[in-house]
Amino acid sequence: xxxxxxxxxxxxxxxxxxxxxxxxxxxxxxxxxxxxxxxxxxxxxxxxxxxxxxxxxxxxxxxxxxxxxxxxxxxxxxxxxxxxxxxxxxxxxxxxxxxxxxxxxxxxxxxxxxxxxxxxxxxxxxxxxxxxxxxxxxxxxxxxxxxxxxxxxxxxxxxxxxxxxxxxxxxxxxxxxxxxxxxxxxxxxxxxxxxxxxxxxxxxxxxxxxxxxxxxxxxxxxxxxxxxxxxxxxxxxxxxxxxxxxxxxxxxxxxxxxxxxxxxxxxxxxxxxxxxxxxxxx
Numbered sequence: 139x140x141x142x143x144x145x146x147x148x149x150x151x152x153x154x155x156x157x158x159x160x161x162x163x164x165x166x167x168x169x170x171x172x173x174x175x176x177x178x179x180x181x182x183x184x185x186x187x188x189x190x191x192x193x194x195x196x197x198x199x200x201x202x203x204x205x206x207x208x209x210x211x212x213x214x215x216x217x218x219x220x221x222x223x224x225x226x227x228x229x230x231x232x233x234x235x236x237x238x239x240x241x242x243x244x245x246x247x248x249x250x251x252x253x254x255x256x257x258x259x260x261x262x263x264x265x266x267x268x269x270x271x272x273x274x275x276x277x278x279x280x281x282x283x284x285x286x287x288x289x290x291x292x293x294x295x296x297x298x299x300x301x302x303x304x305x306x307x308x309x310x311x312x313x314x315x316x317x318x319x320x321x322x323x324x325x326x327x328x329x330x331x332x333x334x335x336x337x338x339x340x341x342x343x344x345x346x347x348x349x350x351x352x353x354x355x356x357x358x359x360x361x362x363x364x365x366x367x368x369x370x371x372x373x374x375x376x377x378x379x380x381x382x383x384x385x386x387x388x389x390x391x392x393x394x395x396x397x398x399x400x401x402x403x404x405x406x407x408x409x410x411x412x413x414x415x416x417x418x419x420x
Contacts, residue, residue, distance in 0.1 A: 150210060151210055154210070158189070158196070163190055171229075172184075191236055195219075196216075199212040202251060212247050219239070220242065220243055222246070224239070268305055281381055358406075359406075362398065366384055369383075
């Protein structure tokens with residue numbers, strides 16, 4: 139019976155992949171036009187936007203195989219996230235739809251793993267906040283050459299030390315970072331955090347979708363600001379560098395590099411380009 143079920147699942151998957159491969163792609167202009175229709179309640183436009191991006195959901199779902207949920211279920215859950223993204227997408231934000239949608243797709247898949255596998259219960263909001271804490275801790279550790287203090291981490295996140303400790307305590311109460319989260323011991327909280335924090339197989343597609351926009355987005359900055367942001371966030375195709383490393387490259391102090399970075403990001407945040415670079419720089 140198990141072999142028959144596996145065969146049927148495989149056949150269903152093959153049929154599904156064949157069907158979505160036949161669906162037409164749409165241009166960015168068509169994407170925005172559909173989004174505007176969706177805002178007016180056009181269900182047919184929503185269907186067309188979703189269908190044009192179903193193949194992307196499969197590429198995201200592949201990164202979560204072997205987590206105790208059938209692959210087709212992961213795809214179905216990702217599709218629900220895609221639909222939600224389609225309903226919420228704002229075509230005037232200067233962000234391509236798939237870049238916006240990837241967060242909703244991942245969250246739906248992760249939620250399904252949590253519910254169906256009987257593992258790890260913690261709100262997505264708390265998990266996302268914890269991801270930010272982890273990212274800042276790693277960044278500061280590289281810059282300072284030591285473990286940052288809670289005050290330093292909180293300051294970097296623009297929150298109070300009390301808020302930081304509250305975030306950490308919620309995670310600790312749910313489960314120890316390295317503890318097993320499933321009955322067979324194959325999923326850990328650390329695994330789930332890594333899946334959310336680090337781009338997966340869709341990274342190339344997302345980055346490629348930004349390449350056409352980067353030059354225009356950075357054109358409002360001067361040469362020194364562009365150089366510093368490029369090194370800081372790996373926009374030049376290299377690994378992101380620390381403030382100290384950049385300082386040596388441009389012959390400036392670490393603090394001066396930090397000031398220039400902050401000023402450049404402020405310019406972008408106050409411009410119409412904020413939506414384009416927000417998810418990429420973060």
